[in-house]
Amino acid sequence: MSIEQDTPTPPASDTPPATPPADTTTLGGGSDVPPTTPPADQPPPTTPTPFNVDDYKMEREGFDFENFKAESGDFLKAAHELGINPKQMEFLIGTQMDKITGQVEKLFETHSAETTGNLQKEWGDKFAENVGHAKKAALAAGITQEQLDDPRIGSNEQFIKLAAFFGAQLHEDAPPSSNTQPNSGESIEQLMASEAYSNSDHPDHKTVTSKVSNFYAKKYQE
Numbered sequence: 504m505s506i507e508q509d510t511p512t513p514p515a516s517d518t519p520p521a522t523p524p525a526d527t528t529t530l531g532g533g534s535d536v537p538p539t540t541p542p543a544d545q546p547p548p549t550t551p552t553p554f555n556v557d558d559y560k561m562e563r564e565g566f567d568f569e570n571f572k573a574e575s576g577d578f579l580k581a582a583h584e585l586g587i588n589p590k591q592m593e594f595l596i597g598t599q600m601d602k603i604t605g606q607v608e609k610l611f612e613t614h615s616a617e618t619t620g621n622l623q624k625e626w627g628d629k630f631a632e633n634v635g636h637a638k639k640a641a642l643a644a645g646i647t648q649e650q651l652d653d654p655r656i657g658s659n660e661q662f663i664k665l666a667a668f669f670g671a672q673l674h675e676d677a678p679p680s681s682n683t684q685p686n687s688g689e690s691i692e693q694l695m696a697s698e699a700y701s702n703s704d705h706p707d708h709k710t711v712t713s714k715v716s717n718f719y720a721k722k723y724q725e
Contacts, residue, residue, distance in 0.1 A: 556580055558589045561596050571596075615658040622663065635695030636670025637663045642716055643673060652703065691718050 556579050561568040572579060582592060623630045641651055644666075651657045694700055694715055699707035 554583075554589060556583045559583075559592045560589065561593055563597065563600065566600065612654075615654055618658045618660045618663070621660060631698065631701055632696045633667040633671075634663070634701040635692070635697075636668075636673075637666035638670070638700065638712075639673055639695055639715065640666040640668075640670035643670075648712055648716070691715065 556576075559572070559579055559582075561571070579592075587595070622633070626633050638651065642648075646656070656662060694711050697711060699705040699711040700715065702708060705711075
């Protein structure tokens with residue numbers, strides 16, 4: 504005879520089962536915090552103002568934009584297709600103009616130095632005198648000092664040689680009594696052969712040039 508034993512049943516509990524903690528890690532379920540929203544008063548993103556090729560403009564002294572536009576229409580059209588706005592285009596053109604201007608000025612400086620060196624080598628001790636003759640002929644022909652300061656004229660080797668030749672002829676034809684400037688012990692030839700006359704950087708250059716110009720202006724008025 505066997506005795507059956509019932510397995511005791513655990514007493515019922517009123518405690519609910521434990522809930523696993525929420526996964527708030529970056530790689531896990533993320534945070535339960537709702538995503539932030541922009542403030543209500545934040546302005547909406549701006550939309551670029553539409554423009555076309557005709558909106559490109561460039562106002563700069565000495566620059567004909569209409570002529571540039573006619574010759575560079577394909578460039579402006581391509582720039583428009585790439586989204587380059589008028590202000591950006593104005594900056595690009597202005598930057599290139601400044602660069603080109605600097606290169607031209609440097610080229611003129613180099614050309615002027617080469618012309619001076621060539622004439623000094625060819626004329627030797629007669630350099631200052633011949634330069635004076637050249638200026639005399641140029642002024643007598645109505646060329647202004649401002650025009651002579653332009654490297655395209657004042658540094659043109661062939662022009663200087665030609666003007667020096669005719670200036671020497673004027674010197675030979677000048678009457679002896681007209682060689683002296685009023686209130687000056689220097690003859691007009693001495694003034695024109697001086698460094699102050701031939702060197703634009705000389706402190707007396709403007710004064711001497713003015714004397715020579717006035718002398719020939721009065722002479723040819725007579």
